[in-house]
Amino acid sequence: MILQLEDVSLKRDGKWILQNIDWKINKGENWVLFGLNGSGKTAILNLLNAYFFPTKGTINVLGMEFGKTYLGEKLRKQIGFVSSSLQDKFHPGDNANEVVLSGAFASIGLYETPSDEIRKKAADLLDNLGCEEYANRNYETLSQGEKQRVLIARALMAEPSLLILNEPTNGLDFIAREQLIESIEKIAQGAGAPTIIYVTHHVEEILPAFNKTLLLKEGKIFPAGNTNEMIESDKLSGYFNLPVKVSWENERPFLIKKNIHSTTNIR
Numbered sequence: 001m002i003l004q005l006e007d008v009s010l011k012r013d014g015k016w017i018l019q020n021i022d023w024k025i026n027k028g029e030n031w032v033l034f035g036l037n038g039s040g041k042t043a044i045l046n047l048l049n050a051y052f053f054p055t056k057g058t059i060n061v062l063g064m065e066f067g068k069t070y071l072g073e074k075l076r077k078q079i080g081f082v083s084s085s086l087q088d089k090f091h092p093g094d095n096a097n098e099v100v101l102s103g104a105f106a107s108i109g110l111y112e113t114p115s116d117e118i119r120k121k122a123a124d125l126l127d128n129l130g131c132e133e134y135a136n137r138n139y140e141t142l143s144q145g146e147k148q149r150v151l152i153a154r155a156l157m158a159e160p161s162l163l164i165l166n167e168p169t170n171g172l173d174f175i176a177r178e179q180l181i182e183s184i185e186k187i188a189q190g191a192g193a194p195t196i197i198y199v200t201h202h203v204e205e206i207l208p209a210f211n212k213t214l215l216l217k218e219g220k221i222f223p224a225g226n227t228n229e230m231i232e233s234d235k236l237s238g239y240f241n242l243p244v245k246v247s248w249e250n251e252r253p254f255l256i257k258k259n260i261h262s263t264t265n266i267r
Contacts, residue, residue, distance in 0.1 A: 001060070002027055002162055002195045003048065008057030010043055017043045018219045021057070030188055030196045030209050032227065035216035041199050044216070045083075045166060048197075050075050062161050077106045080155030080194065083166035087147050090139050096150045097135040100126060103157030118157075125153040129183055145176035149183065156187070156194075163187075163194040169205060177205075185209050203231060208251040215239055 002025040010018040018040050025031055035041045046052040048061055050071040059066040062078050080103075089108045090099055100122045102110045114122070126132050129149045134142060139150065148168050155163060165184065169177040188196055188209035198210055206213070206227060213230040215222035222239050223230060231253045233246045243258035 001025070001063075002029075003061045004059070005047075005054075006058045008047070008054045008059060010047065010052060011055040012043075012052075016219060018047075021221060023214060023221070023224065025195060025197075025212075027195060029212050031198070032206050032210045032213040033197055033199045033216065034201065034203075034206075034213055034230075036201050038218075039216045040219040041166075041216060043219075045081075045164060045199065048162075048164065049079060049081060073106065077158060078161050080152075080158065080160035080163040081166070082148070082151045082155050082164065082168055084144075084148070084168075084170050085166075086151060092138070092140050094139050095136050096131060096139050096142065096146075097122060097126065099139050099150050100131075100135075100153045100157060103154035106158060122153070122157060125156055126150075128186075129153050130179075143176070144171040145180055148172070148180055152183070152187070159192075160194050162197070164197045164199065166199045167201070168198075169200075169202070181205055181207060203236070203246070203253050203255040206231060206253055 003023070005021050005023040008018060008021040009016060021044070033041055033044065043052065047054060047059060050066065053066055061075060064071060064075055091109050094109065098110045101114050101118065102108065104114060104118045105112050126135050129152060131146065131149050131153060134146060139147065142150065152165070152168070168184070169180055172180060184198070185207045187193055188207070196210070198205070200206070211227055212225065213227040214224040215230055217239060223235065229235070231246055233244060236246060236255065237243050245256050245258050246253050
């Protein structure tokens, strides 16, 4: 078991952000956490990283039960977390290679001397993710897509058991988005790959590797289960309160709004 949330609710500033969340992820499953803005996705991620603790319910992540185990850095070192919110935290002078190397020490910035083995590992990850040509460029000068690739390489440095990708394609154009999600699919299919949670509000980013999907709506689970059962026309029409049609092409879903034409009888 990678994680288990049982009847988890979270209240912040007197308001229930999450209510009655039950979610279990087993090893070998890759999940999409799908939700619109304000649905509670960020709150769940803060819980999984032990930045928040539940108001009620129990959480177990990577064998660590909240309230019974010292968490903090011990837990976060086993979770690779990629989010655009990290991009502004690095020192302006750090190059892409240094950002990746820092992942071996779970630090923002490189304050320890990496071994030759660590340096080789960083170089291999940069190469595998297509970042080698800008490894020595300052991180702040990279494009949004290049930064996200570097952050993914950084997250993989510690060989995490769980990799969380929080809306990694935000701000990317079509080409950069497709290139990035191809890289993510490659990671998911690799030998010894971590369990991946892919957080998004774009249906078309759901890749074949993500066999499970949780639909989160207004802080509650709408449903959760096999992706092909969650990402279908009737289910999503109910989720959006809007008639939509899901079509699949190359094992990926695409979403369009149905046009409803009303007929008025004239007498």
